[in-house]
Amino acid sequence: MSSTINLFSPIQMGSQALQNRMVMAPMTRLRAVGSIPTPLMAEYYAQRASAGLIITECTMISPLSNGYINCPGIYSPEQVTAWQQVTDAVHAKGGKIFLQLWHSGRVGHPFLLDGELPVAPSAIAATGTLHTPRGKVTLETPRALETDEISQIIEQFRQGAKNAMNAGFDGVELHGAFGYLIDQFLQDGSNQRTDKYGGSIENRARFLLEVVEAVCQVWESDRVGIKLSPSNTFYGMQDSQPQATFSYVIKKLNLFQLAYIHLMEPNEQDLATRDVLNPVISTFRPLYQGLIITNGGYNKSQGNQILVTNEADLVSFGKLFIANPDLPERFAIDAELNSPNPATFYGMKDQNLENGYTDYPSLKAS
């Protein structure tokens, strides 16, 4: 039976039937002017509605969770109303869409945060730079959260989840990957706390699991997913025992019966930086009983291959969905693919925001 499964096979994700196993990976595009979603964003996501599931770009749960200019939020009534036009547009075309809930933690800067220092589990700076309204800056040492502030951030995730429901999303994905706040708590390179949120693996995983629990009090758990990146080295992320740390978390996540876990493979930069877990999927597949979305550098044949071997249940595509709004239709007939242009991945000041966003041709239009 399993040999007949491919990217085009429908799949039941909890209570939701997905039309195929091609997921659009979450991608920041920085076109939410003033952090409010726009009609252009509704058009962009609706163009990609033939994906089995769309996961939105990472979305701020509070003004202080911001790492980027013109990143959308989900904490104000204006933002909730504006997201509704996105979910309506995707649903009108028969698509399904989850919102990615995000806190950037130490990947922030006072220039983006009204003069406030970014917060993190510990006062340890991420490596790298950020674009701010006052130019490119090196990441600074963040302020370590007090223990009693942590529950407030969990509350913001809960409220963000509620707001996403009010905006008409089909579910939410927690951004637990790529060196942002949830990941910063999990890995000991960024978490040197001595309270119940630091030290042992159990303590470092506590924040992640408490956020999952809070969000699952808002949504049925089969409408909640989480993205993890055990081999990501970006922003100076590291853990002294990644296999043990992520094994603990993934085993614990079984208890929630989530929609899915979304696991990122290392990219070339990660592989060049140090000896990371590779492949991620075969390391963790045996530990998890629910659906797994695998991600990172897949093309059609590699995607089909991983489904046939039953190592994953769905495959997410990032850059290919940027350049090919109708990626499933193109895969179906082995049509030529448009190439993504990295120069327009992120919206810039004084740039035509449609450029490299909604103007990639689909087969029907060309």
Ligand SMILES: Cc1cc2nc3c(=O)[nH]c(=O)nc-3n(C[C@H](O)[C@H](O)[C@H](O)COP(=O)(O)O)c2cc1C
């Ligand atoms: C422009 C761009 C923005 C991204 N923004 C996010 C994001 O907001 N949240 C996230 O979890 N991953 C983000 N990613 C990572 C993608 O979701 C995906 O993991 C990565 O592109 C690898 O998949 P691919 O090789 O199919 O592109 C981003 C990637 C790109 C190219």
